[in-house]
Every structure is written in C-alpha cells, then in structure tokens.
Amino acid sequence: MLKVENISFGYTKSKVLDHIDFVLEKGENLAIIGESGSGKSTLLKLIYGEYDLKEGHIYWNGKEILGPKYNLVIGYDFMKSVTQEFDLMPFTTVEENIGKFLSNFFPEEKQKRTNELIKVVELEAYAKIKVKNLSGGQKQRVAIARALAKEPEILLLDEPFSHIDNFKKQSLRRSIFNYLKEKKITCIVATHDKNDVLGFADEMIVLHNSKIIAKDKPQQLYNNPKLPLIASFFGEFNIIEPIGIVYAHQLKIVEHSDLKAVVKQSYFNGNSWLIEADFNSRSIFVELVSEIKKDSIIYLKIEN
Ligand code: ADP
Numbered sequence: 001m002l003k004v005e006n007i008s009f010g011y012t013k014s015k016v017l018d019h020i021d022f023v024l025e026k027g028e029n030l031a032i033i034g035e036s037g038s039g040k041s042t043l044l045k046l047i048y049g050e051y052d053l054k055e056g057h058i059y060w061n062g063k064e065i066l067g068p069k070y071n072l073v074i075g076y077d078f079m080k081s082v083t084q085e086f087d088l089m090p091f092t093t094v095e096e097n098i099g100k101f102l103s104n105f106f107p108e109e110k111q112k113r114t115n116e117l118i119k120v121v122e123l124e125a126y127a128k129i130k131v132k133n134l135s136g137g138q139k140q141r142v143a144i145a146r147a148l149a150k151e152p153e154i155l156l157l158d159e160p161f162s163h164i165d166n167f168k169k170q171s172l173r174r175s176i177f178n179y180l181k182e183k184k185i186t187c188i189v190a191t192h193d194k195n196d197v198l199g200f201a202d203e204m205i206v207l208h209n210s211k212i213i214a215k216d217k218p219q220q221l222y223n224n225p226k227l228p229l230i231a232s233f234f235g236e237f238n239i240i241e242p243i244g245i246v247y248a249h250q251l252k253i254v255e256h257s258d259l260k261a262v263v264k265q266s267y268f269n270g271n272s273w274l275i276e277a278d279f280n281s282r283s284i285f286v287e288l289v290s291e292i293k294k295d296s297i298i299y300l301k302i303e304n
Pocket residue numbers: 011012016034035036037038039040041042043
C-alpha cells in the first residue's frame with residue numbers, strides 16, 4: 001500500500017502541493033489529472049523520492065520514502081518511474097536497452113523476459129534497432145518496457161502516451177494497463193487524456209490550486225462532475241441553471257421546450273457532430289448524430 005500522508009511541497013516559497021493526502025492499494029491504478037502546472041509531475045517526483053518534503057510523509061508498505069537529503073542514490077528498487085525525459089542509451093538496440101538491468105547469468109531467461117516486454121509495448125519489429133533511430137513515441141515505449149523489466153511493485157508514469165500517435169495509442173494502452181493489472185503492479189499515471197483514465201483507472205485524483213479537489217472512481221466523477229474543471233476533462237459541457245453541469249451529449253432536440261437556441265455552427269466529430277448554438281446570448285453545445293443548418297431554431301431537453 002502506498003500512503004501519501006499530508007504532504008506539502010514547493011520549489012520556492014510558494015506551495016506547488018498543499019496537504020496532499022491519499023492511499024493506494026497494491027495493484028490499483030490511480031490517475032492524477034489537473035491542468036498543466038497543477039503539480040502532477042511534482043507529485044510523482046516526490047513519491048519517487050526525488051525531492052525532500054517540506055511537510056508530511058510517504059510510505060510504501062510501511063517503509064518511508066525519503067528524498068536526497070537522506071538517500072545517496074535517488075529511488076528505490078521496488079519503484080520505477082517513466083518521466084518525460086526517457087533517459088535511454090541511444091547507441092544500443094531496443095532489446096539491449098530493455099534488458100540492461102536484467103541479470104546476464106541466465107541469458108535464456110533474460111531473452112525471454114526481454115521478448116515478453118517488447119511484446120507488451122508492441123515493438124517486436126524494432127528489437128534490433130538502435131534507440132537513436134526511433135521516433136519519440138517509440139522511445140517512450142522502450143522507456144516503459146525498461147521500467148517494467150525488473151517487475152517493480154509500483155510504477156509511476158508521467159503522461160506515458162503523450163508522444164504516441166493515435167494509430168497505436170488505443171491498443172498500447174490496453175496492452176500496458178492489462179499487463180500491470182495481471183502482474184498486480186501498482187500504478188500512478190499523470191495525464192491530461194481522459195482515454196488514459198476512463199477504461200483503466202480504479203481511482204482518480206484531480207489537482208487544482210495545489211490541492212486535491214476531487215478523488216473518486218472515474219465513473220463517479222464523470223457522472224457527477226460537481227465542478228466545471230472536472231467536467232472539462234471529460235468533454236464538452238454547458239452550465240444550465242438550475243441544473244448545473246450538463247454534457248453536450250445530454251442535450252436532445254425536441255419539438256418544443258423552454259430551451260430555445262439558434263444554431264451557429266456544426267463541427268464534425270467522427271461518430272457525432274458538435275453543434276454550437278446561441279442560447280440567451282451565450283453559446284450552448286449539443287452533441288448530435290447529424291449537422292444542423294446555421295440559423296436553424298432548435299428546442300432542447302436535458303436527458304440523463
Ligand atoms: P504538471 O506536471 O501538472 O504540469 P509540474 O509539477 O510540472 O506540473 O509543475 C508544477 C509547478 O511547479 C509549476 O508552476 C512549475 O512551473 C513549477 N516547477 C516544476 N518543476 C520545477 C523546478 N524544477 N523548479 C522550479 N519550479 C518548478
């Protein structure tokens with residue numbers, strides 16, 4: 001179990017994180033979300049032991065995680081972290097990078113393990129390629145495989161799929177997160193992408209103004225976002241009084257209602273259209289299956 005106990009931290013006098021407190025059970029997947037600059041990476045670095053805390057404590061299975069003031073070498077064997085700087089060996093191959101920390105005493109085991117990890121990050125075709133010749137996304141995948149090589153108990157991922165294109169992203173996410181679940185590896189993912197969270201995270205934390213402003217299961221926060229900041233993470237929404245936050249897909253067109261709007265523009269969204277309409281001189285967003293001509297008058301109803 002990871003225990004983050006009332007921690008506060010700042011690089012300067014101002015606090016980047018203020019009284020952050022949560023626990024995470026073994027094998028759970030926790031997503032940390034928040035706007036850019038909200039302290040997601042800082043929180044991961046503190047959990048990794050990269051900085052000394054100003055206040056509070058962090059424990060993994062009862063063992064306190066300490067910063068550089070107390071540790072000559074940063075980090076612990078049971079924890080791996082994949083940051084935005086991948087820290088790979090550019091002039092050696094993908095498989096050598098992944099196998100770097102595996103024992104050479106059992107070459108067959110080493111090769112088997114390396115192959116298994118190459119498969120998890122879907123880099124089979126690149127095993128013998130030098131890392132310097134890979135794209136940013138491919139490097140990111142090598143870094144993840146390398147972090148997993150010695151099977152850590154806890155894995156910290158900082159925006160792990162940010163460099164990976166959409167062609168690969170979906171299947172890679174499933175592959176990695178399923179692997180972590182199967183091996184019961186505890187995982188914390190800092191992200192700004194709801195697709196990293198919705199199908200995978202057991203719990204989700206929202207950081208804002210140095211504090212945790214929400215913590216719950218993704219389904220709960222999605223269904224009951226409470227704050228515009230939380231809703232905005234999941235999708236297009238409106239604030240319609242007295243109800244409050246209403247997602248664009250919760251609005252339906254009806255014959256007649258009090259919610260009368262004039263269509264301004266339609267945006268193609270793949271399996272739907274996002275319609276921007278004027279409602280009492282404010283924009284209202286509606287998700288529909290087809291586009292609607294500009295200046296059409298529509299009547300809307302909120303559906304749950
Ligand atoms: P996020 O990952 O959510 O984008 P960060 O944790 O990187 O946020 O940054 C949180 C705040 O701390 C930002 O205001 C950022 O400018 C500041 N910050 C991050 N790293 C450093 C550093 N090494 N020195 C000083 N300030 C930093």
